[in-house]
Amino acid sequence: MSLLTYLFEHFYSEEQLVQRAGISQKQLQLWQSQALVPLPAYRVMCKVSCESFFGEYQEQQSLSFYAKGTIDWLQQVAKLSDAEQAYAIFKSEYQQVLDKLKNVFGHEFFDTINLGDDHITSEWQHFLNGTYGLCTKSGLAHDIAVKESCIGVIKTLLAKQALNEHESNLLNTAVTMLDQASALFAPHERQGSSRKTYIDDVRCQFELSV
Structure with a gap:
């Protein structure tokens, strides 16, 4: 391609x-x-x-x-008057996803990933720069939050010497959710992409189902 x-x-x-x-x-x-x-x-x-x-x-x-998700964002922006309002919507949508993921991965474990207000502010700048239009499917807050959270979960689990059954299930869940939120990446980018590192390579290493 x-x-x-x-x-x-x-x-x-x-x-x-x-x-x-x-x-x-x-x-x-x-x-x-x-x-x-x-x-x-x-x-x-x-x-x-x-x-x-x-x-x-x-x-x-x-x-x-x-x-393609930029269309949805433009529809929201048309009703706004300044960047502060736009960021408030982005932050609210991002935080809603984090709250849901806490229930998926467990509050105690998820809180160790450090996705606070400073993190979301930084994500907003990456969003405006077009970075997440490249590496997530929609380019919107929902997929961005899923991507960053799941990569954090995967990194934390990979740092362990061995995984128990519960942790293996968490790893599989994180990889699956990351797959759903991540872009395919352009042909020349794939070898060095987060998709290869945290989806393809992890599935291969741990023999996870697709």
Whole structure:
């Protein structure tokens, strides 16, 4: 699979994004400058060469790609007036997921992963930079919280010399949830991606089911 095939299959180009959201590119850029909307997950510079009956033609193109979940975020942003309100929504959604995951993994164990307010503030900046549009399926707070939490769980369990049955079950649960929230990653990224490290390699090492 080529890079462009992957991007057009799993993401919206900027043109597709604004068309589906019913906004202009100028409006998108304004919201980005106001720290309301994330930057693109990918920017691609293309040198296009064309041959036809009319001869050869070349041009440079710049393409931007966004996680498909960005549409949902744009719908929320349209009702807001500033970045503080946007962050409040992001933080609330993130925290709701953390509260649910505490019940999945156990409060005492989950609290050792250290996912407090400072962590969520840092995640907000990564969200705005487009980082999570690249490495999660939706690019939204829900998948981001699942991804970071499950990686924390997996790291904690891998640090143990041996796992008991309960811990093995927790590991399997964390890997499965991470798989559901994580992007596939572009072909050139996969070898060094978190998906390979915390999903593919862990499944292989512990013979976990897919």
